[in-house]
Amino acid sequence: MHPPSTPDRSATALAPVLHDVRAVVFDTDGVITDSARVHAAAWKVAFDGFLRAHPPEDPGQRRPFDERDDYLRHVDGKSRLDGAAAFLAGRGIEASDQTVRSVAEDKERLFTRRLREDGVDAYPGTVRLVKALRAAGVPRAAASASRHAGELLSRAGVLDLFDALVDGGEAARLGLAGKPEPDLFLEAVSRLGVPAGRAAVVEDALAGVEAGRRGGFALVVGVDRAAGADTGARLLRHGADIVVHDLGELCAGGAPT
Numbered sequence: 001m002h003p004p005s006t007p008d009r010s011a012t013a014l015a016p017v018l019h020d021v022r023a024v025v026f027d028t029d030g031v032i033t034d035s036a037r038v039h040a041a042a043w044k045v046a047f048d049g050f051l052r053a054h055p056p057e058d059p060g061q062r063r064p065f066d067e068r069d070d071y072l073r074h075v076d077g078k079s080r081l082d083g084a085a086a087f088l089a090g091r092g093i094e095a096s097d098q099t100v101r102s103v104a105e106d107k108e109r110l111f112t113r114r115l116r117e118d119g120v121d122a123y124p125g126t127v128r129l130v131k132a133l134r135a136a137g138v139p140r141a142a143a144s145a146s147r148h149a150g151e152l153l154s155r156a157g158v159l160d161l162f163d164a165l166v167d168g169g170e171a172a173r174l175g176l177a178g179k180p181e182p183d184l185f186l187e188a189v190s191r192l193g194v195p196a197g198r199a200a201v202v203e204d205a206l207a208g209v210e211a212g213r214r215g216g217f218a219l220v221v222g223v224d225r226a227a228g229a230d231t232g233a234r235l236l237r238h239g240a241d242i243v244v245h246d247l248g249e250l251c252a253g254g255a256p257t
């Protein structure tokens with residue numbers, strides 16, 4: 001069979017940095033859907049409840065969970081259990097597996113309830129980029145440590161824009177290591193039939209851009225939703241090649257004003 005010819009991407013609606021990219025893997029929470037805020041809010045209720053019930057000995061460690069800094073530093077992009085363990089350890093709490101599980105289950109309950117009550121949206125800039133990639137013949141995958149990823153994409157009405165989805169359920173079934181290990185992204189890009197060295201990863205988490213770098217992806221795009229004053233610099237330090245505020249910036253002509 002004659003292979004499809006490579007489209008001339010300079011004539012597409014993609015920014016030049018994407019012209020040599022043959023596939024793109026998108027993180028889900030905070031990159032495709034605005035669900036990172038729902039996760040952060042659920043974590044806050046779960047962690048603050050725990051800190052009130054079990055205050056750390058060091059009074060300096062009793063401050064409430066910060067939805068920007070603590071979220072980005074400890075839980076963003078990680079599995080629920082890894083995130084709960086990382087935050088508690090960060091506050092000097094030697095938590096048993098049972099305690100970690102219990103806090104993670106609280107968060108899960110709160111997240112599911114909020115999701116059903118508030119819903120979730122896809123970022124318009126991301127939708128624009130994903131459609132431009134589709135028009136240019138570049139396959140797209142969604143990847144997430146969350147078991148909710150499919151439901152999130154479906155609720156936001158964008159599931160059918162992706163050729164593959166690797167979610168937390170798949171990761172567990174296949175025994176994939178969590179971020180910052182690159183397993184999730186490598187699985188996703190292999191389903192698109194493209195080597196990582198010819199593909200891009202788009203991530204908003206520090207652990208996520210690090211996973212992209214470790215996976216040997218040709219391009220790691222960090223998305224800084226202005227979570228903190230120096231988020232962009234931290235994304236670059238952890239492995240992002242470029243940082244954007246909105247993925248519409250990667251369409252030719254940049255983001256709408």
Ligand SMILES: [Mg+2]
Nearest residue numbers: 027029030204
């Ligand atoms: Mg994310």
